Amino acid sequence: MLRRLYSVPVQHLTKSVRSQFTSAQTIDVESLVPNEYEAPCMKTPVPGPRSKALCADLDDVNANIGHVHFFVNYEASRGNYIVDADGNVLLDLFTQISSVPLGYNHPNLIQVMMDPNNMASLVNRPAFGNFPSTDWPETVRNALISVAPPGMRYVQPMMCGACSNEHGYKAIFMAYQRNKRGGLPPTQEEMDSSVHNMLPGSPKLSLLSFTNAFHGRTTACLSNTHTKWFHKLDFPTFDWPCAPFPKLRYPLEEFQRENDAEEDRCLEQVQDLMEKAEKKGEPVAGIVVEPIQAEGGDNHASGRFFRELQKIAKKNGAALMIDEVQTGCGPTGKFWAHEHWDLPQPPDVVCFSKKMQTGGFYFTEEMKPTSADSYRIFNTWMGDPTKLLLLREVINVIKSQNLLENVVVAGEHLQGGLSGLQRAHPNKLENCRGLGTFVAIDLRNGKMRDEVVKSLRNEGFIVGACGERSIRFRPALVCQKHHISMFLDQFEKEILSLP
Amino acid sequence: MLRRLYSVPVQHLTKSVRSQFTSAQTIDVESLVPNEYEAPCMKTPVPGPRSKALCADLDDVNANIGHVHFFVNYEASRGNYIVDADGNVLLDLFTQISSVPLGYNHPNLIQVMMDPNNMASLVNRPAFGNFPSTDWPETVRNALISVAPPGMRYVQPMMCGACSNEHGYKAIFMAYQRNKRGGLPPTQEEMDSSVHNMLPGSPKLSLLSFTNAFHGRTTACLSNTHTKWFHKLDFPTFDWPCAPFPKLRYPLEEFQRENDAEEDRCLEQVQDLMEKAEKKGEPVAGIVVEPIQAEGGDNHASGRFFRELQKIAKKNGAALMIDEVQTGCGPTGKFWAHEHWDLPQPPDVVCFSKKMQTGGFYFTEEMKPTSADSYRIFNTWMGDPTKLLLLREVINVIKSQNLLENVVVAGEHLQGGLSGLQRAHPNKLENCRGLGTFVAIDLRNGKMRDEVVKSLRNEGFIVGACGERSIRFRPALVCQKHHISMFLDQFEKEILSLP
Structure with a gap:
């Protein structure tokens, strides 16, 4: 499927274009990224056996890779969903340490990279200080x-x-x-x-x-x-x-x-x-x-x-x-x-x-x-x-999808949901805080935080850790209310299961 | 022409493939990069009027750009030749401060960037320490x-x-x-x-x-x-x-x-x-x-x-x-x-x-x-x-083109030519030195060096400066004897014209 994504010229994001992509799953809510998965789908714990094997392989040449979480099939990842080496589909609310603005394999970005007009930039690495390209000032x-x-x-x-x-x-x-x-x-x-x-x-x-x-x-x-x-x-x-x-x-x-x-x-x-x-x-x-x-x-x-x-x-x-x-x-x-x-x-x-x-x-x-x-x-x-x-x-x-507005809406939903959970479980959660979707909440201690992060991952949700005992949320700008609702449902289960 | 280069799948570099590319000019020596220009071709001094206009444009948003030499049309640049914003074709023996291994727009690199298998790497920027791609260890x-x-x-x-x-x-x-x-x-x-x-x-x-x-x-x-x-x-x-x-x-x-x-x-x-x-x-x-x-x-x-x-x-x-x-x-x-x-x-x-x-x-x-x-x-x-x-x-x-061997051959030609000029003009040139094509030679002083570098550029040859009074050569690995011969001819003229 994705191969087709890479070989068909994708026009600006519209419904008619989105219908070019057939999905095995249907999405209830109109997604900001075409052809997203419908929900997390887990086959193994994370990291799974293939991630572990790749880890040993990488350790042999890179060394010191205790920081690797799992290996990723970027080709199969889409929108807010990251697919790991073992075929697990996870909702990514951490997005490469907050580095993915539009989710994975956004069709507009694929189109940019497929545009022959951009090829010279891809294969000729300039020393911009001395020899900038003619289109550099405009870019x-x-x-x-x-x-x-x-x-x-x-x-x-x-x-x-x-x-x-x-x-x-x-x-x-x-x-x-x-x-x-x-x-x-x-x-x-x-x-x-x-x-x-x-x-x-x-x-x-x-x-x-x-x-x-x-x-x-x-x-x-x-x-x-x-x-x-x-x-x-x-x-x-x-x-x-x-x-x-x-x-x-x-x-x-x-x-x-x-x-x-x-x-x-x-x-x-x-x-x-x-x-x-x-x-x-x-x-x-x-x-x-x-x-x-x-x-x-x-x-x-x-x-x-x-x-x-x-x-x-x-x-x-x-x-x-x-x-x-x-x-x-x-x-x-x-x-x-x-x-x-x-x-x-x-x-x-x-x-x-x-x-x-x-x-x-x-x-x-x-x-x-x-x-x-x-x-x-x-x-x-x-x-x-x-x-x-x-x-x-x-x-x-x-700009065209009003994603800053989407962030405000999604952020209110996330902060509202977390605040509600915090009110319901004041001995387990505190300090819900954030602007937009740049949100965090504290668990009772670091050990509990680490366990919840790990358990969430095994259920198909990636969040980050920061500070002593915080969970941080860094979703893509295309993360929507329906994604967050799925997370909040799972998060509530995790909190309920805490001692 | 180059647009065609970007849209036709290019196989590994062979004569049969090279014949896919029709050149308006013929090259006497078999070039390591298809469709190279035959020689420098100058229309204006460098920087020309279009480079100067772009410089003013960039200065308006980037500031402090006295280090810009000229603006480059990377799409038109090929192999050892760089084409500037004013349409001048220059033989590049400095290659972006020694950063271009195979010259400009090498067909094999274009093919890599056009390969749909690589698209996921182009549009999804990973945090490799945490979430490496499944092909990362092998890559x-x-x-x-x-x-x-x-x-x-x-x-x-x-x-x-x-x-x-x-x-x-x-x-x-x-x-x-x-x-x-x-x-x-x-x-x-x-x-x-x-x-x-x-x-x-x-x-x-x-x-x-x-x-x-x-x-x-x-x-x-x-x-x-x-x-x-x-x-x-x-x-x-x-x-x-x-x-x-x-x-x-x-x-x-x-x-x-x-x-x-x-x-x-x-x-x-x-x-x-x-x-x-x-x-x-x-x-x-x-x-x-x-x-x-x-x-x-x-x-x-x-x-x-x-x-x-x-x-x-x-x-x-x-x-x-x-x-x-x-x-x-x-x-x-x-x-x-x-x-x-x-x-x-x-x-x-x-x-x-x-x-x-x-x-x-x-x-x-x-x-x-x-x-x-x-x-x-x-x-x-x-x-x-x-x-x-x-x-x-x-x-x-x-590896496939034995470019290290090419560097040795081209380097001997460059060092031999420069040494000969040095022997002929001992009061103008000294300290020819180098390994391979990583070569330098000294002019009498910095002012004279700067003038020669500038004059060479206006004649269609880019070299670098370093130290107090040295010219440094940093050609691509695909620079060949015939390129260097052209340079040496011009360099001799420059030296002869020095007081």
């Missing part, structure tokens, strides 16, 4: 600039989330030093000493981050990451300031006074740490923060908190960088999570990756390098044209 | 393990060169600390302190690199990079030890005694710096080195130097990591440049990217993480399946 506009955060008009594509953050950091350091020089060019001493990692060219500057933050696995990103030991152990890092991220009580609206106080406590610490860093001679050039701490446990803060954070940054001459690698591209119901905050001015840098298919960062006029700065934010590939082609179509589908 | 074997450096049997795919180095470094740090613990698990104190970037969990460890080294643009890579100020200025880095890289005299065989002495001087410094680092409490966990320093000026060292370097690393309990990002995948006439050295044991880590299409690193049994180390070398994507599919076919073509 950057259509794919990236068309969804630029409000007030931001520049973008630098990159390869992955960590690279995006690393280069976003560099843009911040450059802007900080540029301001310090007051328009003068760097001195010869600065240029020469930089090559030897010495002052003044390689300055003592820092970036402030937060407890439980996760920003990536390369060295500067790791220096700002404060989640789990296995992300960090044995790696040299910078001793940069780390402020407490607010620990709020949920539901937020019921604890506003306590939460405001907690946020104020954290904001005071931010200001205090910035002053200390200045005195120590390692001033804070930028504050780096996730809109919702994801790996760290789906920790929320209010719009007020981020507005105040921006004020502190500006007061201290530091940039504010929002790491939207996991929150960007729609899962909170707005394209960018920071759009929920009503910031009076845009952030200075916004990084992205995952659902966006490509890494990169947006930046403001103030962050714009000068004409003397060419080759300073640079590497060989600076992105990948095939990913921008996919992103362009992802954005088309998000 | 990793066929694409990466089939060309593993001698004695190395494990590989970790990554996204780009810098990420590959960063994670290779992490593997080295982990192995170093694992050895230090003597088989014991990390202590609770180590685990807890690592999250806060504190000792002992975030240890004071260093990596030793060399003057003029280039290892990438992320923070740890930058700490090991010592090329030009604009790669480094304003960015905080680690103050890690940097040893002198040998400054050899060329041709190497004529100056063996002087060069041996220079290498010994550098090796002594390495040992000395490692002792100093140990005393300072920031021991060297690994030595990181390029087989031929590329960005730094195409600086060579002998096999003896690298064998001695390996001895020093072993004696001091440090790993030896070879950064083959630019040298790997054949341009030196062997698949890996370090195969020229007759190392008694394999290096501990070998990193790659560029021509390999994907980033990643090979590692030895000693570097292999334990089962307790899962999720420590990890990120969301850990490579890209589409790039491994391309690499698999690149390797097929390299």
Whole structure:
């Protein structure tokens, strides 16, 4: 069947096109992705015997693959459903660590990859910094600039989330030093000493981050990451300031006074740490923060908190960088999570990756390098044209199918269902929280959480874990109420069976 | 014409298939890529008016693009010839900073991207660490393990060169600390302190690199990079030890005694710096080195130097990591440049990217993480399946067309021609050097070099610059004698016209 999907030109998603695909199963609700499965269908526990055999095979050449969950038949996966190596069909509410915007094998994306006009991008990997393709400016506009955060008009594509953050950091350091020089060019001493990692060219500057933050696995990103030991152990890092991220009580609206106080406590610490860093001679050039701490446990803060954070940054001459690698591209119901905050001015840098298919960062006029700065934010590939082609179509589908609205509707259904279960089982579930379908809920402890995640998987539902005891939901933007209803039914059974 | 190339299934490269493609021009010599242009063909200076207009367009959304050389019509580019936005046809001896193994629009790569069996890889971007595809182990074997450096049997795919180095470094740090613990698990104190970037969990460890080294643009890579100020200025880095890289005299065989002495001087410094680092409490966990320093000026060292370097690393309990990002995948006439050295044991880590299409690193049994180390070398994507599919076919073509042998033949022709010009113009050219087609030659000074590079481009020949005054050649593996003869003819004219 799917082979046919790959060989028939698929037009824009309409009913008439959808009827080209015959399904063995019928779907009650009109699906946003044609030819989805009707429901999970399990044949073996997960990982099944074939996944286990493949795991041994991969371990022989890749080593250290305890992190593999199971092997996937991507050809057979469709929409919100992932099919594993053993033929199990699972509803995927985690979507490759939140990286699949339109579900699996979306026909529009297949069409993009089959379009002969795009073949040159598929087989010729350019060094975009030196030799961009003639269609690159237009593709950057259509794919990236068309969804630029409000007030931001520049973008630098990159390869992955960590690279995006690393280069976003560099843009911040450059802007900080540029301001310090007051328009003068760097001195010869600065240029020469930089090559030897010495002052003044390689300055003592820092970036402030937060407890439980996760920003990536390369060295500067790791220096700002404060989640789990296995992300960090044995790696040299910078001793940069780390402020407490607010620990709020949920539901937020019921604890506003306590939460405001907690946020104020954290904001005071931010200001205090910035002053200390200045005195120590390692001033804070930028504050780096996730809109919702994801790996760290789906920790929320209010719009007020981020507005105040921006004020502190500006007061201290530091940039504010929002790491939207996991929150960007729609899962909170707005394209960018920071759009929920009503910031009076845009952030200075916004990084992205995952659902966006490509890494990169947006930046403001103030962050714009000068004409003397060419080759300073640079590497060989600076992105990948095939990913921008996919992103362009992802954005088309998000707009034409009103997927942000779908996220809001599906998210309300998910949060409503989970809140109901939490009210019914207050000793087993707590802290249901979320924006759109970017949702999490806490079990009593990590062991119980892990058991529920595993049991759900064996029943055909993939969810993620984060923090100490949270389950996180990261469905595709095409996840609908009927998918969530199936999950909630199963989740209730799991909760009922807990001691 | 090219549209036809993209829509007709192309079989393995044979004469009968090549005759499917009618060329308006005839090629005297049998080309390794069908339907190549016959020679450069220039209509405007480069960048031409259309490139300039596109540059203004891109600058409006990307900013800071002084590094753009010209815009490329990738669809019209073929084999060794790149076609720019203004319709100029140029012989490309730089190939996207050494990143194009088979030239442009190679029919075998087009076929891979058109194969419906590969469509699932094109439209479904997996988080390989958690959810690998069923064909992943086999693809990793066929694409990466089939060309593993001698004695190395494990590989970790990554996204780009810098990420590959960063994670290779992490593997080295982990192995170093694992050895230090003597088989014991990390202590609770180590685990807890690592999250806060504190000792002992975030240890004071260093990596030793060399003057003029280039290892990438992320923070740890930058700490090991010592090329030009604009790669480094304003960015905080680690103050890690940097040893002198040998400054050899060329041709190497004529100056063996002087060069041996220079290498010994550098090796002594390495040992000395490692002792100093140990005393300072920031021991060297690994030595990181390029087989031929590329960005730094195409600086060579002998096999003896690298064998001695390996001895020093072993004696001091440090790993030896070879950064083959630019040298790997054949341009030196062997698949890996370090195969020229007759190392008694394999290096501990070998990193790659560029021509390999994907980033990643090979590692030895000693570097292999334990089962307790899962999720420590990890990120969301850990490579890209589409790039491994391309690499698999690149390797097929390299083998079936004996491209390493072609590189040796073409390289002898290039080096022979340049040496002849150098002998004829000793006051203008010096230091011709190279392995295979990985070749460089020096002009009298940087200004003259820049002028020659620019003039060559306007005549239809792309070469690269590196170091202070070098021209570097990085042709595709399908570059042949007849291409090089055309270049040499033009190069002689340029040299003759120099004052």
